[in-house]
Amino acid sequence: MTHHKLTLPQKTCPVCQRPFTWRKKWANNWESVKYCSVRCAQRKGQS
Numbered sequence: 181m182t183h184h185k186l187t188l189p190q191k192t193c194p195v196c197q198r199p200f201t202w203r204k205k206w207a208n209n210w211e212s213v214k215y216c217s218v219r220c221a222q223r224k225g226q227s
């Protein structure tokens with residue numbers, strides 16, 4: 181088989197401004213994932 185790099189999709193977290201990569205736990209809801217972590221998702225609501 182041909183070798184190919186793993187090209188997992190990435191997004192940038194709007195809270196910490198860091199790119200994060202697709203994870204298996206997001207397989208079912210990747211399109212709706214916005215934050216790299218629960219912590220960032222919670223921080224969004226804070227100042």
Ligand SMILES: [Zn+2]
Nearest residue numbers: 193196216220
């Ligand atoms: Zn983040």
